[in-house]
Amino acid sequence: MTGERIAQIANFVGPTSGGLRRAVDALGRGYTEAGFERILIIPGPQDAISESESGWTLSIASPAVTGGYRLCLSPRKVCQALDRFKPTSVEVSDKWTMTVAALWARRHGVGSVLFSHERLDDMASMFMRMDVSTPVHVLNRRLARWYDRVVTTSQYSAGEWEGVDADLRIVPLGVDLERFTPDSENLSPDASVEATEGGRPLSLIYAGRLSREKSPHLAVATAVELDRRGIDLRMEVYGTGPHLDEVAMIAEGAPVFFHGYLDGRDALAASYRQADISLSVCPAETFGLAVLEALACGTPVVTSDQGGAREIVDETCGDWGEPDPVFLADAVERLWARLRTDRSGIRRAARRRAEAYPWSTPIATMIDLHREFL
Numbered sequence: 001m002t003g004e005r006i007a008q009i010a011n012f013v014g015p016t017s018g019g020l021r022r023a024v025d026a027l028g029r030g031y032t033e034a035g036f037e038r039i040l041i042i043p044g045p046q047d048a049i050s051e052s053e054s055g056w057t058l059s060i061a062s063p064a065v066t067g068g069y070r071l072c073l074s075p076r077k078v079c080q081a082l083d084r085f086k087p088t089s090v091e092v093s094d095k096w097t098m099t100v101a102a103l104w105a106r107r108h109g110v111g112s113v114l115f116s117h118e119r120l121d122d123m124a125s126m127f128m129r130m131d132v133s134t135p136v137h138v139l140n141r142r143l144a145r146w147y148d149r150v151v152t153t154s155q156y157s158a159g160e161w162e163g164v165d166a167d168l169r170i171v172p173l174g175v176d177l178e179r180f181t182p183d184s185e186n187l188s189p190d191a192s193v194e195a196t197e198g199g200r201p202l203s204l205i206y207a208g209r210l211s212r213e214k215s216p217h218l219a220v221a222t223a224v225e226l227d228r229r230g231i232d233l234r235m236e237v238y239g240t241g242p243h244l245d246e247v248a249m250i251a252e253g254a255p256v257f258f259h260g261y262l263d264g265r266d267a268l269a270a271s272y273r274q275a276d277i278s279l280s281v282c283p284a285e286t287f288g289l290a291v292l293e294a295l296a297c298g299t300p301v302v303t304s305d306q307g308g309a310r311e312i313v314d315e316t317c318g319d320w321g322e323p324d325p326v327f328l329a330d331a332v333e334r335l336w337a338r339l340r341t342d343r344s345g346i347r348r349a350a351r352r353r354a355e356a357y358p359w360s361t362p363i364a365t366m367i368d369l370h371r372e373f374l
Contacts (some may be wrong), residue, residue, distance in 0.1 A: 030363030043070035111373025154308030174359030180300030212239030
């Protein structure tokens, strides 16, 4: 052991959590493998502690909030856990209620990192349907005073901190390249698409929470627009969330099929492999782990021309359009036309793009950052 101890603290996580939980877990495993002692502090249905090869996980009894998430409202218990664990640095993935950890770190002379996973100004504005950029800017100025470092995952995400005096680092995340792998048949030079007249339909996939800030409405509306144009298609939707009924109403009458939460990363990878195009169109997406997972499976992506996902998707592995069903449907049609002539080439390019984002890179960067405090 190095004697270095990292406390990771996150909120709004649950059994069906997506990118945030995957990122925290991947970084935690990397810290442990590098010789750090690690504890993860998260909300849960009851107080509990467990140990695994990735270190300790402490759940603090917390009430359930929207979408099945839980919100820790016990700063005293968080501080007690930090007192016992005595971390050499803390990494907080929450801008709201876990700032007590930054204050604890400052009192004890311990380094603190705020991992800013979301672009709060754009996401909150989209969710609340009103501009909240001014209060978010005020909040960020305060957070920059409390935390020693602020980490974002994309240039787009970093834009939220413009004009704020913060020690800002941009650390793109990674993807599990061993679990999310392509179908060898799709990469074969002899692969072809039976998408000519009378052939099989275009296969689309959306995987993510059915919550307004993730824009499932926009993804499904894009499929509806394609169906209106007479495109033979089938769209599979994997995920659940508070806006399922709204999204289902948009899809009514179109070939869109809802499968609920898909349990297991292997099952998700298999679903990506079977699709021709993945739709990940949220204009406020700060990075896009779902985008990387699709690309790693050799499945090209259509995304919005705004947001962090656009920094991942380039012309070799996908297409993009304004966050409007008409423009996104245009992007799908362009990409579908390319797939009909060079399916294997585009799928190989998608895999190559994902291979530029191994988890080893952000893990090494974050380890260096934590060691700066020593």
